Amino acid sequence: MSLSTSVEMKGREAWITLAGELDAAVAGEFRQAIEQVAEQKPEKLVLFVSGLQFMASAGLRVLVFAKQQMGREVSIYVVGASGPVLNTLQMSGFDQSVYLQESYP
Amino acid sequence: MARHSIPANLAALATVRQLVTQACREAGLDDAASYRLILAVDEIATNIITHGYQEQGSSGDIAIAIEAGEQYLSVVLEDTGIAYDPRAQGMPTAEDLDKPLSDREIGGLGVFLALQGVDRFDYQHHDKVNRNTLAVKLPQAKR
Numbered sequence: 706m707s708l709s710t711s712v713e714m715k716g717r718e719a720w721i722t723l724a725g726e727l728d729a730a731v732a733g734e735f736r737q738a739i740e741q742v743a744e745q746k747p748e749k750l751v752l753f754v755s756g757l758q759f760m761a762s763a764g765l766r767v768l769v770f771a772k773q774q775m776g777r778e779v780s781i782y783v784v785g786a787s788g789p790v791l792n793t794l795q796m797s798g799f800d801q802s803v804y805l806q807e808s809y810p
Numbered sequence: 811m812a813r814h815s816i817p818a819n820l821a822a823l824a825t826v827r828q829l830v831t832q833a834c835r836e837a838g839l840d841d842a843a844s845y846r847l848i849l850a851v852d853e854i855a856t857n858i859i860t861h862g863y864q865e866q867g868s869s870g871d872i873a874i875a876i877e878a879g880e881q882y883l884s885v886v887l888e889d890t891g892i893a894y895d896p897r898a899q900g901m902p903t904a905e906d907l908d909k910p911l912s913d914r915e916i917g918g919l920g921v922f923l924a925l926q927g928v929d930r931f932d933y934q935h936h937d938k939v940n941r942n943t944l945a946v947k948l949p950q951a952k953r
Contacts (some may be wrong), residue, residue: 730820762920772911798907
């Protein structure tokens with residue numbers, strides 16, 4: 706199963722929905738989605754990931770890229786992460802820098 | 811023991827995960843332990859493909875052997891890319907993991923996740939072959 710990525714601007718918020726498997730082979734698609742929304746200068750980045758079954762460190766690197774690309778004042782929300790994906794985010798300390806939520810808003 | 815050979819390119823990672831998923835199911839591993847092993851193998855295979863082969867401008871294969879022993883489900887990855895012990899790269903410290911994303915180095919997390927996720931890890935280099943062994947305990951071994 707590969708990755709599906711959809712992008713939507715909701716006012717000043719950039720919404721990206723990811724589903725499938727996020728590995729090093731397809732992380733570039735996620736990165737492109739970040740680059741696309743970064744141009745709109747969003748105030749918030751909201752990632753809906755309830756359909757994400759697998760995330761490797763390549764996905765974490767795109768989150769780091771997103772923060773560095775958009776600036777530290779842009780808040781990142783990760784919504785609906787499944788157990789293992791949530792565990793990876795927490796083990797890597799990303800829970801200190803992104804908001805992990807079950808639902809949004 | 812099941813043996814497979816996959817081309818060392820990133821598109822083959824999904825196949826690697828499928829092979830390990832199947833073996834986890836057959837061995838009766840629970841979802842959490844299965845995911846830890848699948849993630850670990852994915853991360854190490856990613857490193858072999860990118861650092862071991864692609865960055866050297868070379869190509870090749872990764873041999874995968876999966877074995878359910880008495881205590882562990884083991885996955886052995888063998889490649890002939892550049893010699894590289896994943897443990898040689900320093901692990902992120904607690905301080906690194908506490909850093910805000912805006913101050914983070916990109917990279918270094920894959921091996922960390924892999925080594926944290928398995929119960930046993932070994933690397934050997936012999937006759938120009940890298941051998942990475944990743945293993946998780948089987949349920950009956952925990953009793």
